[in-house]
Amino acid sequence: MRSLIKRGTSSRQTGAKSDPAPSRWAYRMQRVLLTPMYRRLLRFGIPFCLSFGIGTWYLSDPAVQQRLQLAIADIRHQIQTRPEFMVKLMSVEGASDRVAEEVRDSFAYTLPASSFDMDLDAVRVAVEDIPAVAAAAVRVRQGGVLEIRISEREPAALIRVPGGLIVMDAEGVALDAAAHRGERPDLPVLTGAGADEAIPEALAIRAAAAPLAGRLRGLVRMGERRWDVVLDRDQRIMLPEDDPVRALERVIVLSEAQDMLERDIAAVDMRLSDRPTLRMKEQATSEWWRVRNEQAGTSAE
Known part of the structure; x- marks a missing residue:
């Protein structure tokens, strides 16, 4: 049988057929499109950029910004006032x-x-x-x-000032004013320049003077450096600048042993701790001289 297709025509058609393989640039583009980064860019990057651009354009309107601020303030007020x-x-x-x-x-x-x-x-x-x-x-x-x-703050002392009495704590902070001593009989009365700056030392002296509590009238700051203990019957105990508590304890021991403070003594001077000095009252001094003169006259006879 004869073939219906001419051989020459078949040869020409086969030679004109194009190559199915992609070109170099087409191959590279296909590889790029298949990379994970490019796929994420198409899925997330482009939508995000579009949304961001549209949102920025919308929020750039001052009227929109004002409405948004008012809405946020209203929500915040509703929450805070619950x-x-x-x-x-x-x-x-x-x-x-x-x-x-x-x-x-x-x-x-x-x-x-x-x-x-x-x-x-x-x-x-x-x-x-x-x-x-x-x-x-x-x-x-x-x-x-x-x-x-x-x-x-705990009241610690009464400070006497020209205007009256001031209640102070141990740190020297003024708490209140007292009209008279009877308002706070439990607190010691301090006076003198610098008394408010040495309240802790005054409290220690007051604690040591517990045996004399019934006779204690107050403490006087002398020269902003030492204390005088004021007792009734116009008696004073003049304490030294250094270690005043120990000096006061010595006076109390002497008084308990010899009733020293029960006599006509005006002051006990402990400013020199190694040489305590007693100062008698004027009437007692006159009486002492009278008795001494009488004894001297009797001896002469």
């Missing part, structure tokens, strides 16, 4: 009535108020600025109660 965040009451604990009243007067907020609007550190500092307050702790407890726990 009942569980509101402070309705204030409790002052550990303070006397007078100090508690001063704490309430120094409170800078009007209740009820949101706890978010309160600066608790500022409240604590304001409370600790009150002279009678040594330390304070501030916290908001459950139930919307602002608790202020106070440690008051």
Whole structure:
């Protein structure tokens, strides 16, 4: 049988057929499109850039910015003014009535108020600025109660000044004014220049003078460097600058042994510890000279 396809025509068609293999650039482009980085860029990078651009363009409008700020402020206000965040009451604990009243007067907020609007550190500092307050702790407890726990300064002495008496603690901080001595009979009275700067030493002297508590009237700071112990019947114990407590204890021992302070003595001078000196009252001195002169006259006869 004869073939229906001419051999010459078949040869020409086979020679004109194109090569199916891709070109070099097409191959490289296909490899790039198949890389994970390019696929992530198409999936995430381009959508993100488009969204960011559109959002930036939209938010650049001042009217949109103002509406957004108002919406955020409204949401914040709604959260902060919820009942569980509101402070309705204030409790002052550990303070006397007078100090508690001063704490309430120094409170800078009007209740009820949101706890978010309160600066608790500022409240604590304001409370600790009150002279009678040594330390304070501030916290908001459950139930919307602002608790202020106070440690008051302990009165240690009365300082006599030209205007009257001032109550002070051991650190020399003025706490209050006293109209008269009878308001605080439990506190020693100190006077003299520099007395407020040596209160701890005065308290130590007062503790050592416990056997003389019934006769003790006060302590006087002399020359801003030493103390005089003032007793009733116009008697004084002049203490040295160094180790005044020990010197006072020596005077008490001598008095208990020989009733020294029960006699007509005006002062016991302990400023020189190795040579104590007694100064008699004027009347006792006159009587002593009279007795001595009489004894001298009797001896002459």
